[in-house]
C-alpha cells in the first residue's frame with residue numbers, strides 16, 4: 001500500500017512539475033508553410049510541444065505561463081541543415097586527418113554539435129562519419145549528456161572501391177579501405193543492413209567522384225544503376241531515406257532514376273537532370289558557400305592541390321546550376337557540408353542562396369519545412385504550428401529584409417528548452 005501511495009504522489013508531483021508553459025512574444029514570426037510574415041506573434045509551448053501559435057489577437061496567453069517578450073525579433077522554426085559532418089574538423093584535411101583516432105574525432109563532434117545548435121540549427125542530417133561516431137553523438141545528445149541538434153545519421157557513407165567514399169591516401173601495402181566500401185548489388189544491400197543494425201537512420205552513398213578525395217574525378221559516375229537501385233530499394237524497404245553525393249552529370253541522373261531522395265552537391269547538372277528531379281520529386285542539397293572556404297583556407301588546412309584544382313571548376317558551375325534549379329522549381333533543401341568549413345558558420349550559406357536566385361522566404365523554407373518533409377518528419381518538425389515539437393529560433397530584426405541576420409541567431413529553443421538567449 002505504501003508503495004502505491006508513494007508512486008501516486010510521485011506521478012502527481014511529476015505531472016505538476018512538468019506542465020511547464022512558456023510563451024514567446026515577438027514583433028514578427030515566419031509562417032514557412034504559407035510563406036507569410038506574421039506580425040505581433042505569440043507562441044505558446046507546453047513542455048516540448050507547441051500548443052498555440054499566431055497573432056496576439058488570436059492566441060490567449062495562459063495566466064501561469066513564463067512569458068519572454070522579445071520585441072524586435074523574428075521567430076522562425078529551428079533551422080535544419082541536411083548535409084553536415086560533425087566529426088570532421090575544417091582545419092584538418094587530407095593527410096592531416098589520418099592522425100586522428102576514432103575517439104578523438106568523436107570528441108571533436110561534441111564541440112561541433114554544440115556550435116551547430118548555438119548557430120540555430122536544431123536538426124541536422126549527418127551524412128558520413130567513421131565508426132558510427134555520429135550514432136554515439138546522437139545518443140549522447142538524446143540522453144542529455146551533451147548539447148547538440150536532433151541528428152539524423154548515416155554512419156559510414158557507402159561507396160565503390162577506390163571511389164570518393166573510400167580512403168585512397170595511402171599506398172597498397174597499408175590495405176586501407178573505408179568502412180562503407182561495397183561493390184555489387186548484394187554487397188551494397190548488406191552494408192545498408194549493417195548500417196541500420198548499428199543505428200543509421202538515413203543512408204548516404206557516393207554516386208560520383210568528389211573534390212576532396214584523392215584520385216577521383218568529379219564528373220565520373222560511381223556505382224552502376226543496378227547497384228544504386230539495390231541500395232535505394234533496401235533502404236526504402238527499411239523505411240530510410242537516401243542521400244547521394246553526386247557532382248557529375250551521369251551520376252546525378254542515374255541516382256535520380258534509381259529513386260534517391262536527395263542529391264548532394266549537384267554541381268555538373270544539365271537540363272535533363274533538372275527535368276528528372278522535377279518528375280521524380282527529388283530534392284537537391286547544394287552547398288554553395290563551401291567553395292569560398294575551400295579556395296581561401298583550404299591549402300592551409302591540408303586540402304590537396306588536386307582538390308583545389310577540382311574546386312576551382314566545380315564551385316562556379318554549381319552556383320550557376322543552383323540558379324537554374326531554383327528557377328525551374330526543383331525542391332531545394334539547405335545543405336552546407338559543414339565540417340569541410342567550420343561548424344557554427346552554417347548560416348553563412350543563406351546569403352549565397354539569396355544572391356544566387358532564391359527569395360529570402362525560399363531560403364528559409366529550404367532550411368525548415370522542406371528538410372522536415374524530406375526526412376518525413378513534417379508532422380513534428382519544420383514549422384511553428386500547434387502539435388509540433390518546440391524547436392524555435394529568434395533573430396533580431398527581419399531576415400526577410402536582410403537574410404544575413406541568420407548568421408547571428410539570438411534565441412534557440414530546442415525541444416522546449418531555451419538553450420541560447422542573448423535577450424535573457
Ligand SMILES: [Zn+2]
Pocket residue numbers: 083085127128337
Ligand atoms: Zn559532405
